[in-house]
Amino acid sequence: MSDFGEEMSELEAGSWPRRKAIRVPKIGGGSGVLEDKRQIAIVNMVRRDYPKAAIYAVENETRRKASQGAMLHRWRMGVTAGFPDLITIWPGLWHEQINPWPGDDEVRPVFVLLEMKRDGGVESGGQVEVARTLERLNVPRFVVVTVEEAREAFRKVGVIQ
Numbered sequence: 001m002s003d004f005g006e007e008m009s010e011l012e013a014g015s016w017p018r019r020k021a022i023r024v025p026k027i028g029g030g031s032g033v034l035e036d037k038r039q040i041a042i043v044n045m046v047r048r049d050y051p052k053a054a055i056y057a058v059e060n061e062t063r064r065k066a067s068q069g070a071m072l073h074r075w076r077m078g079v080t081a082g083f084p085d086l087i088t089i090w091p092g093l094w095h096e097q098i099n100p101w102p103g104d105d106e107v108r109p110v111f112v113l114l115e116m117k118r119d120g121g122v123e124s125g126g127q128v129e130v131a132r133t134l135e136r137l138n139v140p141r142f143v144v145v146t147v148e149e150a151r152e153a154f155r156k157v158g159v160i161q
Contacts, residue, residue, distance in 0.1 A: 043086070081124070086116065092109050110140075112157050113139060
């Protein structure tokens with residue numbers, strides 16, 4: 001069986017493949033620490049400490065100026081300004097806060113979205129708009145600066161203790 005086939009059978013059996021974390025310098029709580037390094041630290045924490053969870057980064061921003069046509073193409077492809085930076089998916093569990101459909105006792109995976117900010121960072125108009133949509137859809141979304149804030153967000157939703 002190919003590597004891909006073996007990986008899929010592990011997923012279907014409920015055991016997610018272990019991923020190797022990337023080493024980054026220790027990050028303190030002081031200002032001036034780049035948002036990217038903190039995001040890498042959160043990704044590493046989830047991959048290392050919660051191997052059954054999945055974490056994905058959303059690349060909604062482009063560092064180079066795009067032509068109006070290229071921006072329209074990205075929008076048509078589903079790129080949405082203000083969508084949270086990280087999507088985490090946790091093994092299924094059920095409780096009222098996560099599963100808002102009355103009478104539905106099916107266990108589903110839990111999504112928790114994280115918006116990364118620097119110390120003192122504020123949300124953009126697009127982020128506020130997306131936050132309202134996610135709240136209406138009952139999708140847990142948190143603004144975090146540090147690894148500990150991400151852990152606290154996961155605790156609030158109930159995916160970790």
